[in-house]
Amino acid sequence: MPAPVSTPRKFLGRLSLPERTFVANALRTETVGGVLLLLAAVIALIWANTPLRESYEAIRSFHFGPASLGLDLxxxxxxxxxxxxxxxxxxxxxxxxxxxxGELRDRRAAALPVIAAICGMAAPALVYFVTVTLGGGSAKGWAVPTATDIAFALAVLAVIGTSLPSALRAFLLTLAVVDDLFAIMIIAIFFTSELNFAALAGAVIGLVVFRLLLVKGVRGWYVYVPLALVIWGLMYNSGVHATIAGVAMGLMLRCTRREGEKQSPGEHIEHLVRPLSAGLAVPLFALFSAGVVVSGGALGRVFTEPEALGVVLGLVLGKALGIFGGTWLAARFTRAELNDELAWPDVFAVATLAGIGFTVSLLIGELAFADDAALTGSVKTAVLVGSLIAAVLATVLLKLRVRRYQALYEEEERDEDQDGIPDVYEQDNPAYHLRMAEIYERKAAEHRQLAATAGHGADRSTDGGVAR
Structure with a gap:
């Protein structure tokens, strides 16, 4: 008996229908949030570069909160x-x-995006380090160009109107998820101040209680929201960056469906909270963080100060080369074949789009240079400039193949039998072929009837002409 021949795994192949539906819904929300993020960034830049600059600084530096709890921020x-x-x-x-x-549950399938994301963070850090070493700058900002802003990237896609196939969009989303994981680790490990072990222990106890309530099936926002606020406050006072509390609670939610469930608890809560995150939290962060003074001198410093130049080169060159190179090497060594309908330049275009680093890059920039306001401003400007260059470059590359993308997208969306399921997911279903045969037969009958009616009318016209 001959040995079975293993079928090469396809990279960027068609998603399963449930995964495609989830990706489409998630990206739709992220795209709207990305547009709001763009608007907030533009407003912040205009506000900070007009005579109203003083009011902008006064508002974002205004303190409030319970000082007794260490939260006068x-x-x-x-x-x-x-x-x-x-x-x-x-x-x-x-x-x-x-x-x-999702995509990361299968180790073989997860290898490509994970390796690509790791290389897509290591390469920008290396580019930054080389730049500041040659220029005599500070290496403290090495992590600034490592992050990808998925909302900003999808907003760029929405603006340029490119209909990317779902596989490329899912690859970008998976990259961003893994990217976020490593960004969280970087913040937790490298940007943690002196630890307050009492507060940290309290936060850990709060997380244990949070988990126990989930396991016991306790429901009610009035239980979890106050507990989440307590955990966040303790985490902030512990010296560990407070956003780590959010990640920890998100990871505790169950995201698998049980029998009879339309949505898992994690999916349900994500559906409720994602609009709040994309539509309010991130745009407000951009509004109060992206307002840097952009003058001729400030733009000049982006390309003369080694720290700022390292950020720009890291986002534009490091991200693209790191993700593309990591993906190509991973595909080669895992023997994964690229989808026949796509080409490697498509992967490079998406890698270039991942060079748009905004939200987390701005946050890390503030943490890395907290003791130097002038350098913080230069690094923030560099993040904006690098993201803009990456967006323009990605737009050009994607536009070169836009007709191919549109054809693939239309093929994915085609639903001739109008049953709500794209035809490409039904081609192996006998019932689908029976429905399609009935549709074609009905159309053919309608066409024959129209032809007969037209012919009958022509005969009458001819007869009338002879009679006359």
Whole structure:
């Protein structure tokens, strides 16, 4: 008996129908949030570069909160430490879902995006380190260009109107989820101040209680929201960045469906919280963090200060080369074949799009250079400039293949039998072929009837002409 021949695994192949539906819904929300993020960033830049600059600084530096609990924070810090905890909570749920039900549940399938994401973070850090070493700058900002902003990237896609096939969109989303995981680890490990072990122990106890309530099936927002706020406050006072609390709680939610469930608890809560994250938390963070003074001198410093130049080169070159190179090497050594309908330039275009680093890059920039306001401003400007260059470059590359993408997208969306399921997912179903045969026969009968009616009318016209 001959040995079975293993079929080469397809990279960027067609998604399963449930996964495709989930990706489409998730990206639709992220795209709307990305547009709001763009608007918030533009408003912040205009506000900070007009005569109203003083009011902008006064508002974002305004302090409020209970000082006795160590939470007398500025509005800017509330946005960075508080609102972004919601963003990272959703990121934690996304990661949990990917690990148990998405692309990352299969180790072989997960190898490509995980390796690509790791290389896509290591290469920008290396580019930054080389740049600041040659220029005599500070290496503290090595992590700034490592992050990808999925909402901003999808907003760019929405603006340029490119209909990417679902496989490419899913690859970008999976990259961003893994990217978020490593960004969280970087923040927790490298940007943790002196630890307050009492507060940290309290946060851990709170997380244990949170988990026990979930296991026991306790329901009610009035139980979990106050507990989440206590955990967040303790985490903030522990010295560990407060957004880690959001990630930890997101990872604790169950994201697998049980019999009779239409949605798992994680999916349900993500559906409720994602609009709050994408539509409010992240745009407000951008509003109070992206307002940097952009003058001729500030733009000049982006390309003369080694730290700022390292960020730009890391986002534009490091991200693209790291993700593309990591993906190509992983595919080669895992013997995964690229989808026949796509080409490697498509992967490079998506890798270039991943060079848009905004939300987390701005956050890490603030943490890395907290003791140098001038350098923080330069690094923030560099994040904006690098993201803009990456967006323009990705737009050009994607536009070169836009007709091919549109053809693939239309093929994915085609539903001639109008049963709500795209035809490409039914081609192996005998019932589908029977329905299609009935549709074609009905159309043919209608066509024959129209032809007969037209012919009958022509005969009458001819007869009338002879009679006359």
């Amino acid at each position: 500025s509005i800017q810090h509330w946005a960075a430490d508080g609102l972004l905890a919601i963003f990272f909570f959703v990121a934690g749920i996304e990661l949990k879902r990917e690990l148990v039900a």
